[in-house]
Amino acid sequence: EPEVTQTPSHQVTQMGQEVILRCVPISNHLYFYWYRQILGQKVEFLVSFYNNEISEKSEIFDDQFSVERPDGSNFTLKIRSTKLEDSAMYFCASSESVPSYGYTFGSGTRLTVV
Amino acid sequence: KQEVTQIPAALSVPEGENLVLNCSFTDSAIYNLQWFRQDPGKGLTSLLLIQSSQREQTSGRLNASLDKSSGRSTLYIAASQPGDSATYLCAALDSNYQLIWGAGTKLIIKP
Numbered sequence: 001e002p003e004v005t006q007t008p009s010h011q012v013t014q015m016g017q018e019v020i021l022r023c024v025p026i027s028n029h030l031y032f033y034w035y036r037q038i039l040g041q042k043v044e045f046l047v048s049f050y051n052n053e054i055s056e057k058s059e060i061f062d063d064q065f066s067v068e069r070p071d072g073s074n075f076t077l078k079i080r081s082t083k084l085e086d087s088a089m090y091f092c093a094s095s096e097s098v099p100s101y102g103y104t105f106g107s108g109t110r111l112t113v114v
Numbered sequence: 115k116q117e118v119t120q121i122p123a124a125l126s127v128p129e130g131e132n133l134v135l136n137c138s139f140t141d142s143a144i145y146n147l148q149w150f151r152q153d154p155g156k157g158l159t160s161l162l163l164i165q166s167s168q169r170e171q172t173s174g175r176l177n178a179s180l181d182k183s184s185g186r187s188t189l190y191i192a193a194s195q196p197g198d199s200a201t202y203l204c205a206a207l208d209s210n211y212q213l214i215w216g217a218g219t220k221l222i223i224k225p
Contacts, residue, residue, distance in 0.1 A: 041217075043205070102148060
């Protein structure tokens, strides 16, 4: 069964550093998403991406964050100048032509900012 | 603004029992509702997806129902097993195509 692949599975970074989280969505999916889950809290929407541009973003997704689809397969989340409160599990997801058909999530990247 | 609530927050039952997990949402304008399983420190595994036009979906020992008018969904697990122990999350796809998540029910099945 097709999978969404995320790398790395765990990243530790120093406060103030930039990190790039990588995702390979399912090949025929057209919509891509990033969600995050701070330990012990609900999963939160960050951003959705369609047709090479952001379609929706939450209040969390401020200028510190950016997304990119640098080639035909990868979808990245960049976090600039990381803060302690950015420590969370970050999930990438993708969906087919119609998002209501359901999402497939990756296994997540655990980001620890020290 | 859509809000999703799951009750109970935690549940512990003996192996073999049937159980029901509850999920409620405040805005009935949803495209679908999805149930996920999350093991500690792990990713999100999709279990069942119910479209807004559907009433229920079944997969093996799992059955999920949806009642949009009352803003409720349930996940029924039959003949529970220790391997079912995990956190179960429900998420509603809202009118902006954003998944709005509940806080989850932590399920422990005692052998």
